[in-house]
Amino acid sequence: MIPTSKPHNPNFSSGPCSKRPGYELTQLDISTLGRSHRSDIGKSALQQAIEQTKSLLKIPADYKVGIVPASDTGAMEMMLWSLLGKKPVDVCYWESFGKGWFSDIKNQLQLSDVNPLTADYGQLPDLTLTNPDHDIVFTWNGTTSGVKVANADWISEQRSGLTICDATSAVFAMPMDWEKLDVTTFSWQKVLGGEGAHGMIILSPAAVERLESYTPPWPLPKIFRLTQNSKLIEGIFTGATINTPSMLCVADYLDALNWITEIGGVDAAIARSENNLAILTNFVNQHEWINFLAERVEQRSNTSVCLRLSLTDKQLKEFGQLLADQQVAYDINSYKDAPSGLRIWCGATVEAANVELLLPWLSWAYESVKNSD
Incomplete structure (x- = not known):
């Protein structure tokens, strides 16, 4: 039987992600x-976005936070091109985006001393094999595999290399061990459901020291330059962005940050995401035809939840189309490079009630397509 109730918000995409509950364009402060x-009004809004981010995420006082161009991709590329080349590099990857960083480091920067630590989709490499005297590049959460690092215990406190972390689908949804992270990047359109094209960089004092003491052997385009005359360009970290940002996107981001404050801060946001995962976990445990792509419980993402179904690729496409046609769930098929299945966003902006309402539809869609050719 077709279910009678639908999710009030069918947006389960893993990026751009669902807007916060109750979001309305008319509620944005568009004075900028x-x-x-x-x-003054523009710089004030940008500085507010930086300061509120730093406060809500409980980032150490001596860390720098800045807004940069081109979303998380731009932020990561900026840091890879600006920092790498001084030390050997360990690149940990277990899904497509991490593999992309490895490819850029190896093929674009053409570094010779690069050590890949890899695992198949659904697994995590042995992170303890990383060398604390090397630079380490990794994703905190594999957005296309649904596999996250459980903690940062494997990162040495006595490291001499830098840790460079792509955390775009983890920040505001998973606890971040800032003392173990020298460079962290994320974008507004993931856990906060913001708009695209803007990235964030978070730098430890060690990362700043590297920027001010090391000049890469390759030229850097303007939008990658964080220093001038071997000194950090401080304005980038107080709201003087490298290029022109969208002030509408900034207003949208500030709205999301205010919402995080209203619900109780980052801990409340994490709890909302973990609760969404728990709802899906209960459903998976009750049905044999669906399972997590992540093999170990502690490594299951609570944002980009990736699932395997006992269906063919053709049936999975029909499955996703059925739910979209019914306006129940949009954009939940796996990422193009990942194993076939589902990817359901369960970040803080997704309401638990909508996850609950989605579950009967998953069963209905499975029953509808399982015997199709």
Whole structure:
């Protein structure tokens, strides 16, 4: 029987992700629109976004937070091109985005001393094999595999290399061990459901020291330059962005940050995401035809939840299309490079009630397509 109740919000995409509950464009503070981002009102909004991010995420006082171009991809590329080359590099990857960072380091930067630590989709490499005297590049949460690192215990406190972490689908949804992270990047359109094209960088004092003491052997385009005359460009970390940002996107991000404050801060956001995963976990445990792609419980993502179904690729496409046609769930098929299955976003902006309402539809769609050719 077709279910009678639908999720009130069918947006389960893993990026851009669902807006916060109750989101309305009319609620945004648009006083900065049409104004220069260099004006007092523009710089104030950008600085507020930086300061609120730092406060909500409980980032150490001596760390730097900045807004940079081109989403998380731009933020990561900026850091790879600006910092790498001084030391050997260990690159840990277990899904497509981490593999992309390895490819850029090996083929674009053409570094010779690069050590890949890899695992198949659903697994995590042995992170204890990383060398604390090397730079280490990794994703905190594999957005396309649904596999996350459980903690940062494997990172040495006595390291001489830098840890560079792509945390775009983890920040605001998973506890971050900032003392173990020298460079962290994320984007607004993931856990906070913000708009695209803007990235965030979080730098430890060790990362700043590297930037000010090391000059890469390759040229850096303007949008990658964080130093001038061997000194950090401080303005980037107080709201003077490298290029022109969208002030509408900034207003949207500030709205999301205010919502995080209203619900009780980052701990409340993490709890919302973990509760969504728990709802899905209970469902999976009750049905033999669906399972997690992540093989170990402690490594299961609570944001980009990736699932395997006992269906063919053709049936899975039909499955996703059925739910979209019914306006029940949009964009939940696996990422194009990942094993076939589902990827359901369970970050903080997704309401538990909507996850609950989705579950009968998953069963209905499975029953509808399992015997199709």
